[in-house]
Amino acid sequence: MRLLIVGTLEGYISAAGKIALQKGAKVAHTDSIDGAMNALRTGQGADLVMIDVKLDVGMLVDHLKNERFAVPVVACGVGTDAQAAVRAIRAGAKEYIPLPPDANLIAAVLEAVAEESHAIVSRDPAMAATLGLADQIAPSDASVLITGESGTGKELMARYLHRKSRRTNAPFVSVNCAAIPENLLESELFGHEKGAFTGAVARRIGKFEEANGGTLLLDEISEMDLRLQAKLLRAIQERVIDRVGGSQPVKVDIRILATSNRDMLSEAKAGRFREDLYFRLNVVGLTLPPLRERPADIAVLAQHFAAKYSEANGLPQRNVGAQAMGMLQSHYWRGNVRELENTMHRAVLLSRGTEIGPEAILLTGAEPSYTAPAAASPAVAPAAARAASSYGGAGGYTPPTAYQPTQYQPQPAYPPAPAQLSPVIPTGDSATAPLVGRTVADVERDLIIDTLKHTLGNRTHAATILGISIRTLRNKLKEYNESGFAVPPPASGLESEAVG
Numbered sequence: 001m002r003l004l005i006v007g008t009l010e011g012y013i014s015a016a017g018k019i020a021l022q023k024g025a026k027v028a029h030t031d032s033i034d035g036a037m038n039a040l041r042t043g044q045g046a047d048l049v050m051i052d053v054k055l056d057v058g059m060l061v062d063h064l065k066n067e068r069f070a071v072p073v074v075a076c077g078v079g080t081d082a083q084a085a086v087r088a089i090r091a092g093a094k095e096y097i098p099l100p101p102d103a104n105l106i107a108a109v110l111e112a113v114a115e116e117s118h119a120i121v122s123r124d125p126a127m128a129a130t131l132g133l134a135d136q137i138a139p140s141d142a143s144v145l146i147t148g149e150s151g152t153g154k155e156l157m158a159r160y161l162h163r164k165s166r167r168t169n170a171p172f173v174s175v176n177c178a179a180i181p182e183n184l185l186e187s188e189l190f191g192h193e194k195g196a197f198t199g200a201v202a203r204r205i206g207k208f209e210e211a212n213g214g215t216l217l218l219d220e221i222s223e224m225d226l227r228l229q230a231k232l233l234r235a236i237q238e239r240v241i242d243r244v245g246g247s248q249p250v251k252v253d254i255r256i257l258a259t260s261n262r263d264m265l266s267e268a269k270a271g272r273f274r275e276d277l278y279f280r281l282n283v284v285g286l287t288l289p290p291l292r293e294r295p296a297d298i299a300v301l302a303q304h305f306a307a308k309y310s311e312a313n314g315l316p317q318r319n320v321g322a323q324a325m326g327m328l329q330s331h332y333w334r335g336n337v338r339e340l341e342n343t344m345h346r347a348v349l350l351s352r353g354t355e356i357g358p359e360a361i362l363l364t365g366a367e368p369s370y371t372a373p374a375a376a377s378p379a380v381a382p383a384a385a386r387a388a389s390s391y392g393g394a395g396g397y398t399p400p401t402a403y404q405p406t407q408y409q410p411q412p413a414y415p416p417a418p419a420q421l422s423p424v425i426p427t428g429d430s431a432t433a434p435l436v437g438r439t440v441a442d443v444e445r446d447l448i449i450d451t452l453k454h455t456l457g458n459r460t461h462a463a464t465i466l467g468i469s470i471r472t473l474r475n476k477l478k479e480y481n482e483s484g485f486a487v488p489p490p491a492s493g494l495e496s497e498a499v500g
Helices: 015-021 033-039 057-066 082-090 105-112 125-139 154-163 182-190 226-238 264-269 277-281 294-314 322-330 338-352 378-389 438-455 459-465 470-482
Strands: 002-006 025-032 047-051 072-079 095-099 145-148 174-177 215-219 256-258 282-285
Touching: 002 033, 015 025, 025 033, 033 047, 033 057, 033 322, 047 256, 057 072, 057 438, 072 082, 072 226, 082 095, 095 105, 095 459, 105 226, 125 282, 145 154, 145 277, 154 174, 154 215, 174 182, 182 215, 182 226, 182 438, 215 282, 226 256, 294 322, 294 459, 322 338, 438 459, 459 470
Parallel strands: 002 025, 002 047, 047 072, 072 095, 145 256, 145 282, 174 215, 215 256
Antiparallel strands: none
């Protein structure tokens, strides 16, 4: 846990910092919002920012959003000023902490932020084989390519590898290659120098430098443009990167992990992904089996999520009934663990007693009923074999004893009434799959506003990136403003807001 404290806090800063240090956090301090942003731009990194409520909390939150720093913010101030707390929360702070600092409260906040539990819950032999291989390779610095269907837990596995590695106390930095436009991804990965392009008002350290000494996860790497893949290959081979607009190469010491929901070898053979980069990343390959090939995990995960969301919603402990469990074990699980988690969250909210019954299980998708094979049957062999073959065999790893069936046995399919089914959204490996169900106008608006945030409000640079005229961009922004959407203000002193 890396904690960045912003402000003086009238002398209480040292006390809060000492408490955080005692709880295992790494603490840094700066007096101003500009100082905080400079620290993040230069690669210092933070998992949580704690800011004095006397400073402009909203300004800090906006700066973090505009420069794509996904860091939660908590506000703190002397005394229990209710109005200050309300203002801070409305400005975007996740929590308000009164000072002098209370050790238990500081600890609870740190725990809540770090609580995005990254533990892997499993008891199926198919997954045990994959975890065994992960344990073997985790201490090395070898690059690992993690593949599997969407929702199987690829990022969770990446974090598992980092925790088990020799770099566990160093940063773990993740970048989603599918979520960032091609024009911006190079700067996001390698950073840029001040003045490298219009809107580059300060030097920005990229993800490679931010992860120096630790682990860099390239999530959904198959979505990366071929041109940028060539630069990535050099960075991985030479452990040297060039900032955009920079003149001096920068050495980095990182371990590379990458994920994809595609068959990467097929992508490489089809020319959609560089073959040399594929082999560089795939020193070790881990393939996560889909949930339908891990039948023994369905029961344990369902109960895990039921307990998690019962507590999160302040409800009594909900247990999964036998009939409801039969429905879960008979489902196809196109969305894998992510779909199961959402199903259990709904079930907890819809249940009226302490037992989750079939009426609370709303299953989505149009797949026919799927009867899960017995946990120890040969049906799991393909998944286990895939995991082992990625590294030339299990290498001496002994999987745990065969799973013993619990009281939950697969039951005949129990489909909900048609009225209970949610609309089915088409899914697939396409990069545009997450956009299905949205209008073109909505997608266009979000792209324009996000690009404008990246350029820090510079209309000219945003229009260049988007490939449209500045006049068209200004007309669009005027339309969004009149419709009530928040549009980033123009870059200070660089251009006017006039709509021509």
